[in-house]
Amino acid sequence: MNGLPQPLLDVRGVTLQYKTKEHLVTATYRVDFKVYQSDRFVLLGPSGCGKSTLLKAVGGYMMPTEGEMRLNDKVITKPWYDRMMVFQEFDQLPPWKTVKQNVMFPLLASGKLKGKEAEDKAMYYIEKVNLSQFANHYPHMLSGGMKQRVAIARGMAMEPDILLMDEPYAALDALTRKKMQDELLQLWDDTHFTVLFVTHSIAEAVKIGNRILLLSPHPGQVTAELNSTGEDTVDADGNCLTEKINQMLFAEPVETEEVNHV
Numbered sequence: 001m002n003g004l005p006q007p008l009l010d011v012r013g014v015t016l017q018y019k020t021k022e023h024l025v026t027a028t029y030r031v032d033f034k035v036y037q038s039d040r041f042v043l044l045g046p047s048g049c050g051k052s053t054l055l056k057a058v059g060g061y062m063m064p065t066e067g068e069m070r071l072n073d074k075v076i077t078k079p080w081y082d083r084m085m086v087f088q089e090f091d092q093l094p095p096w097k098t099v100k101q102n103v104m105f106p107l108l109a110s111g112k113l114k115g116k117e118a119e120d121k122a123m124y125y126i127e128k129v130n131l132s133q134f135a136n137h138y139p140h141m142l143s144g145g146m147k148q149r150v151a152i153a154r155g156m157a158m159e160p161d162i163l164l165m166d167e168p169y170a171a172l173d174a175l176t177r178k179k180m181q182d183e184l185l186q187l188w189d190d191t192h193f194t195v196l197f198v199t200h201s202i203a204e205a206v207k208i209g210n211r212i213l214l215l216s217p218h219p220g221q222v223t224a225e226l227n228s229t230g231e232d233t234v235d236a237d238g239n240c241l242t243e244k245i246n247q248m249l250f251a252e253p254v255e256t257e258e259v260n261h262v
C-alpha cells in the first residue's frame with residue numbers, strides 16, 4: 001500500500017489510432033492519467049488533440065493500440081452501463097420518446113430497474129435538472145439547453161461509475177452555457193458523481209474541473225496536470241491559472257506538474 005486511494009479510472013500509456021484505407025492517424029500518444037472518485041476531471045486541449053477519441057476509448061468504443069485503460073481495476077474492453085456518455089449534439093435523444101421515456105430507457109434496457117422504480121428514478125433526476133414540468137414533452141418541444149439537461153438526467157439516472165461528457169455545452173449560447181455549468185456544479189454538490197469532461201475552453205475547464213489534464217496539439221500527449229478550485233486563482237508568482245494554462249498549452253517542451261490528491 002502506498003497510502004494513495006485507488007483510482008476509479010486508470011489510463012496508462014494509451015496510444016489511440018484510426019486506420020483508414022490510406023492513412024494511419026495517431027490521435028493520442030502514450031497518454032497517462034488517473035481519475036479518482038468524485039473527481040471532475042477535465043481533458044483540455046486544442047481541436048484535433050484527441051480529446052473525443054480518449055473519451056470514446058474510455059466509453060469502450062475503441063481499443064488502444066498501446067497501453068490500457070482500467071475502470072475499477074478491470075480492463076475496459078467494451079461499452080457498458082458503468083460509463084454513460086453525454087454528447088455535444090442536441091439530437092442524441094430519440095424524438096419519439098418523451099423526456100421521461102428517454103430518461104427511463106437505459107434503466108429499462110439494461111434491466112437495472114423495472115416499471116414504477118424506473119419511473120421514480122427517472123423523475124428524481126428530471127427534477128434535479130429542473131425539467132419536472134416537461135416530463136411528458138417530446139424533444140422537438142424543447143430548447144437545445146433543455147435537451148442537454150435531458151441527456152444529463154438520462155446519464156445520471158443510471159448512476160454510472162463515471163459520466164463521460166464530450167463538449168456538452170459547446171453548441172449553446174453563452175448565457176445558457178454559463179447556466180448549465182452552474183447547474184452541473186450544483187448537481188455535483190448534491191451527488192458528488194465522477195465526471196470526465198472534454199472541452200477546448202480554458203475558462204470552462206477552470207470552472208468545471210477540480211483537475212485538468214492539458215493535451216498537446218495532434219497527436220495528443222500529456223503536457224501537464226493541474227488542480228483547480230473553480231476560480232481563476234493567482235499563484236505566488238502572480239500568474240493567474242487561465243494565463244498559466246494558456247502558456248502551457250502553447251509552450252514547448254512538454255512538462256509535468258506535481259498534483260496533490262486529497
Ligand SMILES: Nc1ncnc2c1ncn2[C@@H]1O[C@H](COP(=O)(O)OP(=O)(O)OP(=O)(O)O)[C@@H](O)[C@H]1O
Binds near residue numbers: 046051054
Ligand atoms: N473516425 C476517424 N477516422 C480517422 N481519423 C479520425 C477519426 N476521428 C477523429 N480522427 C482524427 O483523430 C484526431 C483526434 O480527433 P478528436 O476528434 O479526438 O480530437 P478532439 O481533440 O476531440 O477535437 P475537437 O476539439 O475538434 O473535437 C484528429 O486528427 C482527427 O482528424
